Amino acid sequence: MGADELVLKRLSAQQLDALIDAQNEIFADYIIPIRLSRESFAEFMRSVGGKLENVTVALSGDEIVGYVNPVVDGTEAWIGGLGVVPRMRNQGIGAKLMEAAETYAEEEGADEVLLEVIEGNLAAKKLYEKLGYVQRVAYLSAECNAARFAGFGQPPRRSALEDIAPLHQRSYAGTCWQRRKGFALEESARTCEIYKNDDGFVLLRRIAGTGFIPFLGVDPESRRRGVGTCLAKFAVNRLWELGTFKIAIYNIDDNDANRRMLDLFDFAVTLKQIEMRKKL
Ligand SMILES: CC(C)(COP(=O)(O)OP(=O)(O)OC[C@H]1O[C@@H](n2cnc3c(N)ncnc32)[C@H](O)[C@@H]1OP(=O)(O)O)[C@@H](O)C(=O)NCCC(=O)NCCS
Incomplete structure (x- = not known):
């Protein structure tokens, strides 16, 4: 047929x-x-x-x-x-x-x-x-080894979905669809540990030997002050504590600031995705 x-x-x-x-x-x-x-x-x-x-x-x-x-x-x-x-x-x-x-x-x-x-x-x-459909931006997925970190400042507090929802909305505005929608955060929150400090938040999850950081967001007003690096160090260290040996992140914007962050943690890019859109 x-x-x-x-x-x-x-x-x-x-x-x-x-x-x-x-x-x-x-x-x-x-x-x-x-x-x-x-x-x-x-x-x-x-x-x-x-x-x-x-x-x-x-x-x-x-x-x-x-x-x-x-x-x-x-x-x-x-x-x-x-x-x-x-x-x-x-x-x-x-x-x-x-x-x-x-x-x-x-x-x-x-x-x-x-x-x-x-x-x-x-x-x-x-x-x-x-x-x-026309190409707009690119998103990266990457992997690094879990590692022990100290010196990430005041550890973020364990939090709940409702504490981070407004921060998520502000920090993910304008990014990838799969990350910026409330239902994406809700789904990850069901299975992840959630941490928050005054200016940012991070979600992390262990599946067997692999750690995942599905969300890491910093309030746009508080960027370029090292908040993201502290949260990333905390998350990598926490996943190390949980017994993972590899850490994966998905769909982060391909820009200079994120590339620098990836380099800092020896993340290797595993995949590049292109966002395309069409006006109806
Ligand atoms: C992408 C996919 C859905 C297309 O389905 P399809 O029924 O073959 O699509 P169509 O027949 O309508 O069109 C396919 C077009 O791709 C082109 N094409 C096929 N293989 C190609 C290749 N290797 N390189 C470039 N173009 C290719 C065809 O020539 C055709 O274009 P044309 O009509 O101008 O000749 C199918 O390949 C698929 O299921 N892939 C695996 C899953 C996937 O990639 N999904 C999309 C995730 S974003």
Whole structure:
């Protein structure tokens, strides 16, 4: 069956397992191969404020051969996942799914669509450019070894989500969608240790031997005073105490200040993502 006989439909609740199977087939040959469990898929959906009923699937007969996950928040929309199974690529299905996502976003009141694409993902980048998406900024992911640090000043206090929410809003304004939205912070807060001082906050989490720092924010008024470095030293040291040997961070803006911070901790950049957007 070719792309001509294809039907696009909203996902039904009974198709969740089939969607996860399709997702795992699609991303098995990805730049970073991704295999999601039911639980980690649900975690991802919550972190982007996504809803299963808004996922559109491309069906060939009964089989899911592609999907797109559009998320709308006010006048902004975001593509929280797009993919076509390998044997059905290059037949225009990706473009059809993106067009369906844009129509949905527009109907829901969005006037702009954002997405992120790994720099080396040429097929996806070409598709987005053809549809009118324009590159805006780049985000970096990086890894370093956990290390013992002392001398990070007054340790930040263990805090709760409500104590850091306003600080998060101020310090992440204008950054990556996956980080600046309240629901992204809420999802991380469920599983992370949260720390705060007067001018900044940091979230950290251990999974087996790997530490994660999903958020580290400093109030824009208090920048360039070493607050971020103190929080980073504290977080790296805390993850060392928790028994991790490797630390990963994701989606930080690719700018000079962040690059200097990465150098300071011997972080090696593992991935560069490009944010693209389109006015509807
Ligand atoms: C990106 C993806 C969804 C595209 O789906 P698709 O159904 O093949 O998309 P289309 O057929 O509508 O368009 C694909 C375009 O990419 C181009 N393309 C394919 N492989 C390419 C490559 N290696 N380099 C450059 N362009 C490439 C095709 O030529 C086509 O452009 P054209 O119509 O101008 O010829 C699909 O490749 C995929 O699922 N990839 C893995 C998951 C992924 O990367 N998702 C996006 C994450 S941001």
